Amino acid sequence: MKNKSGSFKERIRANSKLNLLDDTTIESSISLICIRVPKTEIYSSSQVRKFFDVERIREMGNSLVEHGQIQPIVVYPKDDQGYKIQKGERRWRGAMSNDNVKFLDCIIRVKGTVFEQLAENIIREALTPFETGRAIIQAKKEKGLDNKQISLKLTISEARVSAFIKAASCPLQIEVAYKEGKIGDVDTINSLRIAYNINKRLVNEALENSISRKEAKALVKSLKINHKVKLVKKARSVRIKYNDHLGYIDLKGESKDGFIDIILDNNSEKVIVPVSDIHVVGYFEFCMQN
Helix, strand or coil, X not given: CCCCCCCHHHHHHCCCCCCXXXXXXXXXXXXXXXXXXEHXXXXXXCCCCCCCCHHHHHHHHHHHHHHCCCCCEEECCCCCCCEEEXXXXXXXXXXXXXXXXXXXXXXXXXXXXXXXXXXXXXXXXXXXXXXXHHHHHHHHHHHCCCHXXXXXXXXXXXXXHHHHHHHCCCCHHHHHHHHCCCCCCHHHXXXXXXXXXXXXXXXXXXXXXXXXXXXXXXXXXXXHHHCCCCCEEEEEEEEEEECCXXXXXXXXXXXXXXXXXXXXXXXXXXXXXXXXXXXXXXXXXXXXXX
């Protein structure tokens, strides 16, 4: 097998087709060593991206065979498992999907952070809002940063950071609908997340078709009106006994002198009885709804 020499970019500029069976070492133009590694010695762990389109991954594998590898993936130095991926998981998955690809060109880089993954994927590969949210949560935990600091690092608004974080907690049905193209943005996702917490059935029905941002907001508004949570207040009344039945005094009763309004436990209707016929046994707390 004929070895190829020169920097990686020089070879691309010369429009040479990369032979992925060629395991020669190449020097990259940024003074890092680019080595050819058997794809089976490369592995993925805790990547920012969680969802990969199977068909596009298959296409990536076919492209690697047809056109060669245009850009190396970035990995950590070899450990007991092999070379852990920092950047380029889609290329690796594409290679794994095609038996004709045996090797991948890899740049070994000692350090890679979740911010590097985020920057690469947000700009180049469009992470889903759910993946972005989970990555931000990971970054906050890893670096001890708040939303404002995250927004400065990613050059997006603090409100956007918050929206991505909230999207990460969406139920699976909403995430699937997004991947199927029924939902278009993080604002729609979060409207549906709120609606789902109020009425799961209606949201699942709505997700059978595409739903716009405006429609999602209207759904939330409607559900909040129709399923408004009533305020509950604690009330206290006198606990009584009447003819061997327990009940309580109706404090709003309007019976005449010598009589009293009571409500027995086994009867929701008001009963008017002589005061002398009841016995006080204590106090009773109950809920009143507005």
